[in-house]
Amino acid sequence: MSQEILKLTCRQLRDEIAKGEIKSSDAALAVFAQIEKYDGPIGAFLNTFKQDALQKAKEIDAKIAKRQNIGALAGVPIAIKDNMCTTFGTTTCASKILENFRSPYNATVIDKLLAADAVLIGKTNLDEFAMGSSTENSGLKKTVNPWDKSRVPGGSSGGSAAAVAAQMCFAALGSDTGGSIRQPASFCGVAGLKPTYGRVSRYGLVAYGSSLDQIGPLTKNTEDCALILNVIAGHDEKDSTSVDEKMSPMCDYLAGIEKSVKGLKIAVVPQLFEGADSEVVNAVKSAIDIYKKSGAEIIEIKMPHFEYSIAAYYLIATAEASSNLARYDGVHYGHRTKNAGDYIEVYTKSRAEAFGQEVKRRIMLGTYALSSGYYDAYYLKALKVRNLIRSDFTAAFGKADCIMMPTSPTTAFKIGEKTADPLQMYLSDVYTIAVNLAGVPAISIPCGFDKNNLPVGLQIISPAFAEEKLLRIARMFENQTDFHQRRPAL
């Protein structure tokens, strides 16, 4: 029974629970049994809340028994990337500096999930402060890829992707600053949606690169992405950068998801396929062929500034990060050194002791980029490049409904393969970063497997606030393939 439950999608589970066919508490028990059985070696979770989750599941079962109104995610066990603030458990960002930090408030997305009657089962591992592409930068735990435990799950939302792939939750929230939802989704063979910047409130998401960060779902399929986006999207008065719904109205992303897009025009950028592994290129090209066969028009375009996105990103994101992470100083909360002679040493030693290498590297890079005398040459220049990249996307969307390309140039790489060379690690985000710089939405869905039986991700990018259409386009592929239904042998 419990294995059967675990195979369901969020939408299926929610419907069964609502009908009274499955008890929410059984779904929760199934998930915790799976975690107890498999998360030892996989290491997706930093923290689980079995007691609280079972309690909440029972409350939902009681609601259903009493025929009370229930939310859109009633009884569905969901995991949260541990860079979103929760009043339950700790909020660590996988950093020693926040190892014991308890937030006195919930992120807006957490409140929204709770209001939709979701059962929040635990907090997942990530690269420290979401800085990384493999989850190897976690200061607290190692996470492996459920498809091959010698490989990384991708990152930074590696814990969330691994948890969904290993059926240890029905969906998870991740955050995406330069590909941190899409790339691990691709590596773990699940769907991962990065919504338009401003579509989902960032309030309570521990900031990495504030102008790039966006929360989104990692799920078993696009339908579930739509379901969760319905719950978490919307203007939040606590986040000034969340979008005014009068300007771009919300819609029901789920309602029309099965409607295929007539006269679909897909843009591809041939130059971009050059840098990817051939197996990845083949899988993505086959996927595009499937669209072509079902009537889509394929348009070849150029995006002349795309190649500068990594350079621009590592100035903008690190500049913002250097400022965002200044608050972790040992004075007010978090790790404080025991060896400070004066207050300056409280800062320097607390930070030196508790931040990991990659975080320190990015803080230094960002500090440098913002320094007087360098600001114009680095930060300001990067902002100009960002505008050019935006205009590449605008031009592309003048011709096509979406752009398709690989999510990542490779499938999941070996643990330790790229840790010695940060630049190689940065290059694994070559396809995802430009999307964050442009602020547009994109989804990664499984579109094939390589010879090692590792999933390949197809990235579909759409204009800002066109998530409804983006999800329909992705769903068209799922309706003709079964890659999204394959699960790793654990």
Added chain:
Amino acid sequence: MTNIDYKIIVGLEIHVQMAAKTKMFCGCELAFAAEPNSKVCPVCLGLPGALPVMNRKAVEFAILTATALNCKVAEFTKWDRKSYYYPDLPKNYQISQYDLPIGSNGFIEIPVPGGATKKIRIRRVHLEEDAGKNIHTAGPFSQVDLNRAGTPLMEIVTEPDLNNAEEVKSLAIELQRIVRFLGVSEADMQKGHMRFEPNVNLHIKKDNNEYKTPITEVKNLNSFKALEKSVAFEARRQLDNFLETGECLQSGNKKTFGWDDIKEVTVLQREKEEAHDYRYFPDPDLVPVVVNEKWLSQINSRICELPLGMQKRFVSDYSLSDYDAGVLTSDKATADFFDSSVKAGGDAKRICNFITQTGLKIANEKGCSVAELGVEPDRLAELAKMADSGQVSATAAVTIFVEMTQSKEQPGRIAEKLNLIQKSDAGELEKIVDEVIAANPQAVEDAKSGDKKSKKAHGFLMGQVMQKTKGTANPQVVAKILASKLKI
């Protein structure tokens, strides 16, 4: 003997706490002297994940001030992060405004001796959030109170157009009046609502050469007295230092001083201007502020007559002394109350006296403004008319004024009740004068004598009449009758 002439050059930075109800970027209440760390939330504590949301009211206040200071108001402005590490700054950056302040290139007119005014240019007006407070009284460690963290502060920077300590003080007082008139700040010095940082140096002419002394900045002055004295002290200290060492202004030799309120001396804090790199960059958590015409005109429709203009009008239209007009325009409520009372028909000088000699005293005791004493302008005007026409004496008018603060009745009715209507009927008063003359022959003789006893005796007889009438006799009428009876 060398020939020395010098000019004091002062530019002023002023921080003004806005009279907003909540903090600059969160909903926390602004409270003075509350329990430490009781007025805080995730945003002003700088907790992970918290995001700022702009206080629109504070922005409107700053725009209003910028307009009143004749500034160009930015059509597009934004928020910048200013980075530095200090325990009272929970995010280790302050949200401020760097290259696009709300207001720029304005001026303020300040009163200078002789009833004239001087224009001082305003370089910029911008908004920022205040830091918390470090407390060092608990023992071998420091404590941080973040109640003040996030308080909306307006920073106003003048050009170095001030040339002596008196002008510096005059600007500070004038600015206090302006922000109070506009209602954008309580500008309560005791509560630290206004803090000053003068930048001082001297331009010295010596033997036909010109020298500039190193600029010093005196930090964090929170009274007019400290401001005035520190500038005067710095000018003297710099002159002495120049004569002794000949040290001149060079890039990088700006010094920072504090002010010792007890010894009344400036105290060196930092020898050299530290090469502070604040790494300003636009705050990605806040959207830029677009000040469109509609919003600007809505805000500026709230602008009122400013204190100096009002003061000048009281002098020219109501023939008040500059001093009296200054007292009346020290706060808007008093100024408006005075103006309305005069417009309701009262004589300006008399209303002014009511307010400055009696009203302010009662208001002070009650801890409110004159306008809040419960005396409406039309009733005060009525009282002034009664005093002018001799219906009540000047002394009785004061009694009636005091009574009016307790009662809603018209001054005439109060005068009747208290039996304060003056007796001006000559026939009736003549009878009383006759009685007094008959009863006091010695005094009458003295009064008639014409020598030095006469004045005293005359006063005595007047007093007797007043006593018999319980103070209600019109003294002018009595004096006339008495004079004719005594033939003096």
